[in-house]
Amino acid sequence: MRKIIYIVLAFVAISGYSQRVKGFELGFTSSKSSSVIQDKNFYLLTAIQNDQSVSQLLEKNMVFKTIFKNQQQAIASKLKSCKDSLSCLISGYQFNDKELADIDVELRRLMKDKKELQDFVKNNLRPSGKYENFKNSTDTELIVNAWQLCAQAMNRIMKVYGLGEAAQYATIDSVSYDVESKFYKGSVFMWSDLLHNKKPKENALFFQESLDFSLSLLYMNHRYEVARYEPLEEKENKKAIAHIKQVDFNTFDYASILILGNGPENYQDRLSAIGKLNLQLGVLEYQAKKAPFIIVSGGHAHPFRATFCEAIEMKKELMEVYHIPEENILIDPFARHTTTNLRNASRLMIAYQMPLDKKSIVVTNVSHSDYVGNPNFNVRCKEELGYLPAIILKRLNSTALEFLPNVESLHQNPIDPLDP
Template sequence: MKKIFYMLMVFVCISGYCQERKGFDVDYKFPESSSLIQDKNFYLLTAIQNDKVVREILENNAVFNIIYKRQQQEIGSKIDSCKDSLSCLISIYQFNNEDLKSIKEEFQHLMKETKELQDFVKNNIRASGKYENFKNETDTELLLKAWQVCAQGMNRIMKVYGIGEAPQYAAIDSVSYDVKSKFYKGSVFMWSDMIHNKKNKANTLFFQESLDFSLSLLYMNHRDEVARYEPLEEKENKKALDHIKQINFNAFDYASILILGNGPENYQDRLSAVGKLNIQLGVLEYEAKKAPLIIVSGGHAHPFRAPYCEAIEMKKELMDIYHIPEENILIDPFARHTTTNLRNAVRMMISYQMPINKKSIVVTNVSHSDYVGNPNFNARCMEELGYLPAIILKRLNSTAIEFMPKIESLHQNPIDPLDP
């Protein structure tokens, strides 16, 4: 392990990025995309970091300090002793049952005794909508469940992108490298060493090391899909967002037409044959003036680490082939599954102040449409998201179905970090 470690270090030095192992000359900062990935996956943790009072309360807490310092000591002592065992290294960063129990109990205690934390949960975490599926819980339970979601998300990232455990959709969401290769093992160990030993750490929050390590695994695997194209409001969706303010939605039967993507299974085609069909089916509904806006949904999903974004290519097709004005097209470039096609579209409607008490239409090919209208789709949403992102209503024809948005779509899902 040491041999490959130092070989890689030599390569890094030659490339101009060499730092002394135990004392970096400059503070390490994650790329801006990593900050966006963190915000979209772990709103609770970002909110804690940004709230000076709450951050200091948690940093000065005896129980959390014990967890933080023990992890620091274990990382420092085991970076070398773990040798080339990724499982050994990653286990140090993961939250075990004992830690999770201690964290839960301390949060419960603090919520009883600390008004600042109570206000933080009520006025920030609850009000954010990022944990909307827990809205019926008490403030204490909401905090505990939000933390549990974050801990599970970090642990999941480390399992999938650290040791290569298969995600739910392994064909498109897996680790980018051979986790058994010397190169990858050496890379992970060096990232761990660098993160752990960077100077002037911004805080000593009990979750910081695990959070930084999780984000580094996504970054080194090039899995930044959820941060691409942001901010949409200032880029791809700007013209449509400006136009929305002028739309009289009462003049239409539906608020929008959501066209689902169907990615190609090769690296040459920008759109698949079925994807092009979906677009034409959606255009037919649009030309019938059923809604003032088209939403196209699909990310860099198919094939594995796809170079093209379905929604971007669908928008181009709508404009170039069907001459739909850009101001009438919204894109969701993040969705990787049918569940999040609907969820992300609803999130956009809420964010862009479109009427969510008005029905929309979801359009796709016959086979896919049958699936969306089947009770099995609702069951899949409950299993993967924990809620229904929309209520599926009446079928208009073989390829179009009405749906009503649900506010629960705002809820984050870091178990799927590429589209949370």
């Protein structure tokens, strides 16, 4: 029965992609700010900032103007009255239920008759792919859902990196300081004072105070993993991207070999023993000429605030120990979990215009491979990402599985701001 399901999924994936992928081959719409962290977590907010007609529409709107003014007044008041209570101060930056409801209603109202906002969704948000998991929604629902995701993420960042609530994966993703210490409380208050009173305001958008504060909390906690090594296409992946254009993928059975990481548990080792095993297993598949490219995936995940980036070290090992040319290696230096190993690899394949209707191989050790091939892994992906980042197909051997990348992988997940 399970084999039949895999065959059906494969057919749906291959037949559906041939049409979907054509829209992505010409490139995506993009919006960039001075912050890579902002762009990769909050595409909607950057896009609004960059669109003069939309930003002016929202700044002049009375509902949004009132929310912005009320928040500014609340922050100013709390800076004076909250003393050393972080929860008191941070509540001034968080969106409450009434504000979220008012924003929801006003966005829906504006979408009915404001052409600049309608065009913004049609010509920017949809083709960006950043909210790909909302693609079947109406334009109104798409922008509302995108906003709700951003708001939820900002509130979450403030809870985890401001108040010290447990992150989803607390052992590697949590706050960097003791939030009860005078040092940290003082730091947060001084940052808030800087942002609110001393840093010039570039606009009066209703989300600006919360956005700036959220990004500052990540910066204060040295949580800028998502910005490291960017732009990949001009740095670590530059040679491989150039080589992609020269490869005849029809001469290979698979498009790529994705090797999953296994981070070390100390601060001295560049790679763990199992991580090195995973590499050798992947190299065997590559040496059998099954695919023209190896993708290595793993960020600064293990141990907590790891010194080494696993993908960078895996690439070094492939080149120095196995003598694999740099032009045949792509890296994903951001993934922190198995779910995002597959998601980020899919993103690379989409961005670099590799054939998405051609199967790839995911390689890892026996126990990890058993997990990836288990239906429970799909359940975890749906729970954490909202979709399947890849379609797992046939098992080739105890350590290798076939898969197809999923275009939904483009969807941003700022609830996990270290690897959105």
